[in-house]
Amino acid sequence: MERRRARELALELIFEYEFHTGDDSGAIYENALECREFEDDGFIRELFYGVTDHKTEIDEKIASCAIGWSLSRMSKVTLAILRLAVCEMLYLPDIPFTVSINEAVELAKKYDHDKAPAFINGVLNKVAEVEGIKERKK
Numbered sequence: 226m227e228r229r230r231a232r233e234l235a236l237e238l239i240f241e242y243e244f245h246t247g248d249d250s251g252a253i254y255e256n257a258l259e260c261r262e263f264e265d266d267g268f269i270r271e272l273f274y275g276v277t278d279h280k281t282e283i284d285e286k287i288a289s290c291a292i293g294w295s296l297s298r299m300s301k302v303t304l305a306i307l308r309l310a311v312c313e314m315l316y317l318p319d320i321p322f323t324v325s326i327n328e329a330v331e332l333a334k335k336y337d338h339d340k341a342p343a344f345i346n347g348v349l350n351k352v353a354e355v356e357g358i359k360e361r362k363k
Contacts, residue, residue: 235272
């Protein structure tokens with residue numbers, strides 16, 4: 226499966242998790258495998274569980290870099306995209322952060338409102354700056 230498609234599927238799960246935070250993340254993932262056209266994929270699994278396992282830390286990074294915006298003020302789609310990308314940036318060092326940002330912007334263009342891509346780009350660049358994330362060589 227292409228990584229772009231895997232990110233879209235992970236985004237769906239992360240978005241769904243926002244509405245079922247009291248539920249076990251494993252149950253959400255297993256339900257997706259059983260009830261949807263959803264292929265078990267290591268990258269999807271890594272992104273979804275990366276976000277759910279580190280949600281508090283990821284949200285703190287987003288909140289500190291989204292100047293003037295609280296998480297509750299952001300659309301659920303925007304927040305899910307930001308969480309996915311910050312997870313990649315912090316926990317998947319084999320992915321260049323510029324790729325994570327670009328893919329997040331592309332997801333926003335496809336699934337979010339017109340102003341979301343620029344907002345997401347700005348927040349993620351700030352996260353990279355604050356965290357001292359440099360371009361990673363493959």
